[in-house]
Amino acid sequence: MVWSRGVASIAVAVLLVLAGCGGFVANGIDSGATQPTATETATPDSSSPVAANGTLEVHFINVGQSVATLLVSPDNETMLIDSGDFTDDGEYVLQYLDRQDIDRVDHFVVSHNDADHIGGNAAVIRHYETEENGVGAVYDPGIAASTQTYERYLDAVDAHNVTLYETREGDRIRFAGVETTVLGPPEPYLENGDRNENSIVLRVEHGETSFLFTGDAEDKQEAYLVDAYGATLRATVLKAGHHGSASSTSGALLDAADPRTVIVSSAYDSQYGHPSNETLARLAARSVPTYWTATHGDTVVTSGGTAVTVSTQRAAPTDPLSLRAGDPIAPGATDPVSERATYRAGVSVRADTPVVTDGGTPAENTSGDLVVDRIRADAAGDDRDNLNDEYVVFRNAGAAPLSIGGWTVADESGRTYAFPEGVTLGPDETVTLHTGSGTDTATDLYWGSERPIWNNGGDTVTVTDVDNETVLERSY
Incomplete structure (x- = not known):
């Protein structure tokens, strides 16, 4: 079959399998799934998740004002979603894949054909077809672009005879050890074939954990997804x-997806202002820990099936409203990643049941007499409506009275509270610091914040004394 390039008159002789063609199954894609109709809605499999075997790795590569994501399945199959901007011609992506010892791209997913998503397509295909073990197949939403970057991409597909699938809602990509469902674009296309609004949307499941990739979907496609899948x-x-633009990651999508954490990929000095303040405010209102490739660098999320662990090149704020307080890290930096936090699937992580991230024991206090006795980061119901049910309990573990008046409590993002003058804890006495407002007593103090402080998915409680010396640091 011949796929016309649209603007260009040149035709590319590639194998193009149209989504939904009579249950066709070939080379990893199953197009036989039922499509939504006026009376029937296709939904991801809602049955009990299959027990996960092994580890799924998802690498959000720092490529500046662009996107590239590498997935490595438990069976060591690989999937690359997008390839960075045309200005670096795949350099950052190829360097990263080389550092990860990737010798084959089994599934190459093109979310849509804008130049900041397909900039490295030609280089990746050329490299893996001539110097490594090839590209298994390319998955494309089928909407052309009138750019040289798009022309070079299709030239590479043609020159190396790479299988190319037009991919639509309802398809399933057979990614070994992982359930991968295509939720977009729909048939017919939305918004007269607008590229952003017809991005390939993937939902990837590994055990109880799941990942949602929406490309450059904006308000129309997000509304479609919420209506169709809820x-x-x-x-x-x-x-x-x-x-992270203002027209994406809407409140409705966030409420439906209810993510434990969000990853943003854009440049630190984005000419478009990404991520937008509106999007960050929506994330902050829902207390979603947020990682930004511009300040955290390459971000690797690993799933064992019941929880995900986030590792980044740099430690930086994850409070959405404090993201820009982090220092920039250049694309292509080769710093190793370190574990930062773990998030359980399905429910927020409660700090009063610490999550072990190092295979050993939970983080311990390093403070001496003042210790954290208990943390409740996840208040009952909506955290925003129950601020005083979010709290930290401090205890004097020493044998003598401990004066903590004037000492400062801080979270990872740098928000602070000062203990009132005169606060003293006797041996084994406790005081509870609530997030919201109230009247201070000998046993209960109130931060006075109008929104949640402690991230449900993980944070660090730091206490410094009047000399600004750290006396307590407790991570959960």
Whole structure:
């Protein structure tokens, strides 16, 4: 079959399998899934998840004002979603794949054909077809672009005879050890074939954990997804749409997906202002820990099936409203990643049941007499409506009275509270610091914040004394 390039008159002789063609199954894609109709809605499999074997790795590569994501399945199959901007011609992506010892791209997913998503397509195909073990197949939404970058991409597909599938809602990509469902674009296309609004949307499941990739979907496609799939969009990890633009990652999508954490990919000095303040405010209102490739660098999320662990090149704020307080890290930096936090699938992590991230014991206090006796980061119901049910209990573990008046409590993002003058704890006495407002007593103090402080998915409680010396640091 011949796929016309649209603007260009040149035709590319590639194998193009149209989605929905009579249950056709070939080379990894199953196009036989039922499509939504006026009376029937296709939904991701809502049955009990299959027990996960092994580890799924998802690498959000720092490629500046662009996107590239590498997935490595438990069976060591690989999937690359997008390839960075045309200005670096795949350099950052190829360097990263080389550092990860990737010798084959089994599934190459093109979310849509804008130049900041397909910039490295030609280089990746050329490299893996001539110097490594090839590209298994390319998955494309089928909407052309009138750019030289798009022309070079299709030239590479043609020159190396790579299988190319037009991919639509309802398809399933057979990614070994992982359930991968295509939720977009629909048939017919939305918004007269607008490229952003017809991005390939993937939901990837590994055991109880899930990842949602929405490409550059904006308000129209997000509304379609929410209407068609509702709460079955739920994801442990959400890749923020369209680099965190104001027209993506809507409140409705966030409420449906209910992510434990969100990853944003854009440049630190984005000419478009990505991520937008509106999007960050929506994330902050829902207390979603957020990682930004511009300040955290390459971000690797690993799933063992029941929880995900986030590792980044740099430690930086994850409070959405404090993201820009982090220092920039250049694309292509080769710093190793370190574990930062773990998030359980399905429910927020409660700090009063610490999550073990190192295979050993939970983080311990390093403070001496003042210790954290208990943390309740996840208040009953909506955290925003129950601020005083979010709290930290401090205890004097020493044998003598301990004066903590004037000492400062801080979270990872740098928000602070000062203990009132005169606060003293006797041996084994406790005081509870509530997030909201109230009248201070000998046993209960109130931060006075109008929104949640402690991240449900993990944070660090730091206490410094009047000399600004750290006397307590407790991570959960």
